[in-house]
Amino acid sequence: MTHYVLLKFKPGTDLDAVEARVQKTYNELDQALDFLTNPIVYRCCVERDSNADIMATVQLDSEEHLQDYLAHPLHVQMAQDLKDALAGRTSFDHN
16 A cells, blocks of 8 residues: 655745655654555655645555554654644545
8 A cells, every 4th residue: 555645834844854854754664664665755846835845655565554654653753743834734545
């Protein structure tokens, strides 16, 4: 299963720091979770109100692992650290 998350941040957010933080967390999750592979973090190259700023994708062995990934302390801490700067979040999952 592929899990996508698209993040839109409030104006003035340091997107360099956000991108680095998201990349670091996903790399750590890749090392910590046997069922998670191929984390990729993208940064949007066009500034538009309708565009997300950051998109991350990961491969999960199955949809049964989604909740384990979402509840992992590394993921929870990242979400907690970014929540005040976040303007919107969308996720999408497919097999």
